[in-house]
Each structure stands twice: as C-alpha cells, then as structure tokens.
Amino acid sequence: MKKSLIPLVLVxxxxxxxxxxxxxxxxxxxxxxxxxxxxxxxxxxxxxVGVLDAVEASYQLWLSMGMTEEVTSSGDRYILTYEPGEPxxxxxxxxxxxxxxxxxxxxxxxxxxxxxxxxxxxxxxVEGDNQLQLTNPSYGDFTVFIEDGLIVSGEAADGSWxxxxxxxxDAATLELLAKEVATE
Numbered sequence: 001m002k003k004s005l006i007p008l009v010l011v012x013x014x015x016x017x018x019x020x021x022x023x024x025x026x027x028x029x030x031x032x033x034x035x036x037x038x039x040x041x042x043x044x045x046x047x048x049v050g051v052l053d054a055v056e057a058s059y060q061l062w063l064s065m066g067m068t069e070e071v072t073s074s075g076d077r078y079i080l081t082y083e084p085g086e087p088x089x090x091x092x093x094x095x096x097x098x099x100x101x102x103x104x105x106x107x108x109x110x111x112x113x114x115x116x117x118x119x120x121x122x123x124x125x126v127e128g129d130n131q132l133q134l135t136n137p138s139y140g141d142f143t144v145f146i147e148d149g150l151i152v153s154g155e156a157a158d159g160s161w162x163x164x165x166x167x168x169x170d171a172a173t174l175e176l177l178a179k180e181v182a183t184e
Contacts (some may be wrong), residue, residue, distance in 0.1 A: 026046040035167065046064070051132045052125070052148050058151040059115035062078040064097045065110060071163035080108060083169035091170075091177035096147055100176045133157070 061067075068081040080091040080103070089101040106112045117123045117134045126133040135141040141157035155162040 051127050053116055054146045054149050054151060055114045057149055058111045059148065062109065062111045064169045067111060067165060067167055067170040069110060069163045069165050072159055073161040079170055079173050081170040081173045082109065083174055091173045093176060094171045100180050101172065102177060102181060110144060110165065111151050114151065
C-alpha cells in the first residue's frame with residue numbers, strides 16, 4: 001500500500017468497520033480535550049521529551065507493549081486493541097453492539113498513523129503546548145495530546161472521532177476476538 005494512502009485507509013477503515021459492525025451513522029461525538037485524558041495511562045517510566053520525540057517514543061512503546069484505544073466515532077464507542085505479535089492482528093470491539101471484528105491494518109491506531117505522517121514531507125506539523133496537530137492532504141488532519149512524553153489521546157480536526165490511549169492490550173477484548181476467530 002502506498003504510504004500516502006494510509007491515513008485515508010484509517011478514516012475509511014473506521015467508517016467501514018462501523019458499517020460492518022452494524023453501526024448506523026449517528027451524531028458525531030464531542031472531542032476529547034487534554035483534560036479528559038485522565039483515564040489514559042502511560043507507563044511511569046516515560047521520559048520528558050518534546051512533542052515530536054513523543055511520537056517516536058509512543059510508536060516504539062506501541063510496537064513493544066501493544067495498545068488500547070478507547071475511541072468514539074460516529075456516536076459509537078469502540079475499543080481498538082493490539083498485542084504485539086506476527087502476523088499483526090488487532091481487535092475492534094463496538095461497545096454499543098457488543099460486536100468484535102479482527103483488524104489487520106495497523107494504521108487504524110492513531111500512534112502508528114502519527115508516526116507514518118511524520119515520515120512524509122508533505123505533512124504540516126503544528127506544535128503546541130503538549131499537543132501536536134498533523135495535517136496532510138493524503139492522510140487527514142488530527143491532533144494528538146501528550147503527557148509524560150507519550151501520546152495519550154487524540155481527535156480528528158473535523159470531530160469525527162476522539163479517543164484516549166493506554167499502552168497495554170485489553171485482554172478481555174482480545175479474548176472475545178480469539179473466540180470470534182475460532183468460530184469462523
């Protein structure tokens with residue numbers, strides 16, 4: 001897949017996943033502000049780094065520890081979770097419909113997408129106080145919020161999704177996925 005298509009796949013993926021999970025379009029959820037990230041957890045060993053460095057640190061932690069994103073998109077709540085392993089397989093659980101589906105696209109994770117966007121010269125980067133806005137005509141436009149040197153939440157510029165992140169897999173959701181995959 002071309003690098004320039006990855007964020008489009010992210011947006012399309014959430015829309016497709018919502019459709020596949022039986023979701024109907026609903027009112028767009030409100031954004032997650034930095035103050036709303038209290039439920040997001042970051043390891044206590046995180047170092048104080050700049051916001052650009054936080055993307056790399058977050059990506060490396062995503063690779064080694066896995067991640068769970070609690071996301072609201074199109075009015076529905078999701079748990080997107082990943083435990084490191086090969087091949088890449090994540091779970092997307094729709095809390096409203098109690099439906100879990102396998103995800104093979106790492107670009108659905110905000111941390112991964114932010115890291116990929118920083119590799120593209122066309123990405124416009126606006127650094128703020130503990131936040132980083134990334135805009136790219138091929139990828140999209142979103143902001144990530146940083147605490148203790150790691151990305152802990154994010155939101156789309158258009159308000160279509162928002163979420164809080166923690167650097168650990170959600171065991172219960174992954175167990176549901178394993179059962180789902182076993183019945184297919």
